[in-house]
Amino acid sequence: MSMKLFAEVLGTFILVLFGCGAAVIGGAAIGHTGIALAFGLAIVAAAYGLGAISGAHLNPAVSFGMVAAGRMTLPDAIAYAVAQTLGAILGAGALVLITSGSAGWTGGLGANGYGPGYLGEYSLTAALVFEGVMTFVFVTVILGATGRGAATGFAGLAIGLTLAAIHLVGINVTGVSLNPARSIGPALLSGGAALAQLWVFLVAPVAGGLVAGALYKAGLTRAD
Template sequence: MKKFIAETMGTAILVLFGCGAAVIAGADGTTGIGLAGISLAFGLAIVAAAYGLGAISGAHLNPAVSLGALMAGRMPAAEFVSYVIAQILGAVIGALLLYLIASGSAGWTGGLGQNGYGAGYMGEYSLTSALVFEFVMTFIFVTVILGATQPGAATAFAGLAIGLTLAAIHLVGIKVTGVSVNPARSIGPALFAGGAALSQLWVFIAAPLLGGALAGIVHKAGLTRAD
């Protein structure tokens, strides 16, 4: 139960801080924090959750990360299912809190930091671009997580390394998809935003899960392990 609560709280923090930075603080670098600021918010949210809750659950906060851990042999299937349920619940709670806050502004346009691609979304990148980006970046992200938390690694700095990696991924790809690399992070906002966010949601579930699974398989094979 402690792990379930920690994963729920941590994922809510990630969505509230990261998506909240995009919705409330603004992507306009002139009047808001800009894309770099949003990227940093996602990274700092991971750092906060990792050091605040990591000792309880490992602070996966992401079904793709948990799937990578499962494939790497680091967690049993039953625990994986529990983590995913907690993560999705946390993302929905985070998105709900953001909705309640953002909708109180007369200038709110209805966005909740949802992911997307194609015409009308950010850089208007194609479906292929979105799939490749989400798959590759999730593979890299989960590889870093598994490497930074493996025996022999400087695990005291793992939260910082993971958070900075997520920030770097956002710096590269916000204009491509808004950056998911996390099915739960995509599900929460999409449920409230509706429309294209829901119809395109499969991309942000399938590609990250495949990337995370491959990272776990590669790690278990010893290709990204220190031993």
């Protein structure tokens, strides 16, 4: 495995362990604000710690958005997506080992979802629109913050804060994915509704990322 792919495995592992861990372990004690910050700060940590190696995509929607933007080849994006998914599964696995040590653990892993019984009980349409639109916004910020003319050294902060802000808006809607890998890890180990609804968190984020990349390539969302 190349260093780039290993960095994507490790970075996505960190994202899932910190973000989903905050939801499962911190829960009501830290609230939605704390969970949002955990996801955002995990991205900041990975961006500055691993970004120089792989770009710290940590998300297939970002990698495929980069393809649509003309900044990455499709074979490289597929390799990144596989590495990211592996990292997410390992992160969810580590979370199982930690949380199962508590007598109060109910089996939750911070999986994404929608509909009756899930947080705000939002509809399928709401879930699809939220995930697609917010991934478009997220990937647009990433492309702009890492593109030519962007302020040097601030990309990690911009990306992490954007992810935190999106979580503040949308945790009640879907738990916030924007990231197929982040959804796959917890869903595979949780099963049930999380696995049955997983397709939403594969299709909508990738679609949003592709649209963001296409608009960036067309020059509609970049400065140069």
